[in-house]
Amino acid sequence: MRKTVIRSLLALASTLLIYGCTQTEIKSYPNAPFKGVVEDGNKETFQKVAGATVWLIPATDVAAMAKMPVEIKKDAKNDEPLEDNLAANRGRYLNAKTNAKGEFGFADVPGGKYFVYVEPADATYLPGGDKSRKSMSTVELSAAPLLIKISGNVSPDAKYIGSSACIECHEDQKHFTKTLHRLGITVIGKPSKLQDFSKFPEFNKGLNQLMAGTKFWFSGYDKGRSFDKYLITTKAPADASSVSFTATFYKDSDGKLKFRTENAKDSKDQPRVYPVEVTYGGGVFKQRYLYRVGANLFPFVQFNQKGDDSFADRGRKPWRDYHGDWLFNEGTKKLADPSQAKSFDKECASCHYNGYTLTKTAAGDYKAGSANDRNGEMDIDGDGKPNEINMGCETCHGPGSVHVKAKEIKMPSTIVSPNKLSAERASMICVQCHSRPQGNLKNDQPVNTANKMMLPGTSRNQFLKEYTTREDAAPKDYWADGLHSKSHHQQGTDFIKSSKHRNGNHLVACADCHDTHGNGKFAHQLKADPKKPEACTGCHKGSTDLKAHLADKAKCTVDASQITCTDCHSTKTMQTGAGFGKGLTGKDGKNYWMNDISSHLYDVPRKDNKGVKGVAPGAAMPIPYTMPCGAACHDTKSL
Secondary structure (H helix, E strand, O other): OHHHHHHHHHHHHOOOOEEOOOOEEOOOOOOEEEEEEEEOOOOOOOOEOOOOEEEEEEHHHHHHHHOOOOOOOOOOOOOOHHHHHHHHHOOOOOEEEOOOOOEEEEEEEOOOEEEEEEEOOOOOEOOEOOOOOEOEEHHHHHHOOEEEEOOEOOOOOOOOOOHHHHHHHOHHHHHHHHOHHHHOEEEOOOOOOOOOOOOOOOOOHHHHHHHOOEEEEEEOOOOOOOOOOOEEEOOOOOOHHHEEEEEEEEEOOOOOEEEEEEEOOOOOOOOEEEEEEEEEEOOOOEEEEEEEEOOEEEEEEEEEOOOOOOOOOHHHOOEEOOOHHHOEEOOOOEEOOOOHHHOHHHHOHHHOOOOOEEEEOOOOOEEEEOOEOOOOOEOOOOOOOOEOOOOOHHHHHOOOHHHHHOOHHHHHHHOOOHHHEOHHHHHHHHHOOOOOOEOOOOOOOOOOOOOOOOOOOOOHHHHHHHHOOEOOOOHHHEOOOOOOEOOOOOHHHHHOOOOOOOOOOEOOOHHHOEOOOOOOOEHHHEOOOOOOOHHHHOOOHHHOOHHHHHHHHHOOOOOHHHOOHHHHHOOOOEOOOOOOEEEEEOOOOOEEEEOOEOOOOOOOOOOOOOOOOOOOOOOOOOOOOOOHHHHHHOOHHHO
């Protein structure tokens, strides 16, 4: 009797609205049987997976969850669309176990649409499966036996071996060396063999200026600002009394880049000289420079590729202060060295180093480690072997020592394949760093009590519970509406709240739009041109007529050929470099500004948003008065 009631409810639910990523549909489906098989690997090398439980999660339940605001907290009930639904409904969801041949079957599935989710019998494999991303109707499920591929898992004993060892067998993925994930940290004058800069001809535009000799004046100290408390100029300010210190970069006789700080308040204070060893960034919007003090590196000075000295905003000029306050004490008016507690190793490196570790030394400092690799960038732990200090293959696939030693038939079960994970677990590989939680060091490094990063395939809830002390960004990192991200590297912060993450049709993962191995033809490793509608209409087939879509959604009559989907749905709410220049001008003559990091909420911020309406341009969310939509429809004179 209970099964009959449950099936009746499921059949009724299938006729309700299913909110999808690409369209909304109302349709009924017939009851149907279906069968399939679960295995790992590829067509040539695979094992059948026995003892796994195949669950049918109704798309209507996921769609209903998507209507609720997502909870950003540990043990949230609605931030993992499949796992949270399964946790709440194990007693009523249909399921079947695989036999010794990996086979399973359902005799009679109530008509509807379902996400097919595999739960392995043990930790040899990870949950999800490659058929868990899109809901399938009973008609589709019964058409032919369903082949489900699931991801292996890394052994607890596995160690990091470096990307060079991975590329030996996976040479077809060598173009990964052209990604910014591989180029982020570069030893000056000595790029590693794992770094190919051919896609970024102006990567070292800022570095080249420093090598040629550049002197900066640090003036206008403002303790209320965060990392850029000083205004940087390459010419002495008219008011000499406003200058605290200067920093002169130069190429020394040994060929190395160095800078010398000099006290502008006290000529008797002896100048200090620091070697600059590493660049940090440079491929897109900004580059910073890491200098050495003792055993540690520290960041200083930011070059904005698109900066302009005519911009009044100090954050949008070509050169921006980055923790000059660590080199000068405004209380004593004396030059200073940075605190070892602020080292790059302890504060920043975890999201960059492949196989990050952190050890507290006898002196109370911290020393980072990462995967040894014969082609690594530099020896950071002093063992005589170069380390991989950028993201590597194992960052997303897990440590590979067991994988490389396994028999061929066992190899797929010993490594993580993100494309075979559920979307929510696959996205977490990216979201752990493209968000702003605090880890157990009480800084932006999302590390656990052992000072290690999560392994790929970890669930979102396990990550939040074991690797964070604050789940995500602080209030200051959002605009006034508390929703849209203001600070950079918060794409995942946005994405978790979006309809792409939770809906009843297609659960999207980051790699659906971004080519993580760097084979994408477009900026930011995108697979499609964001300047063309096809980047979105490939999935959103109901919105291919942009003119009709604009008229329907925004009552907008602007020429559809002058804008594209991303102008409205991927607005630049966040700034990391100088942004993209001036936007529209308000009636007070002040400019709104173009930022440079796209929101991943995919909503359309309106001009009546409390982060915009009545807010001064310099403090307002920079939308919608900076985009083509703003130029066409939004009159800043009424602000």
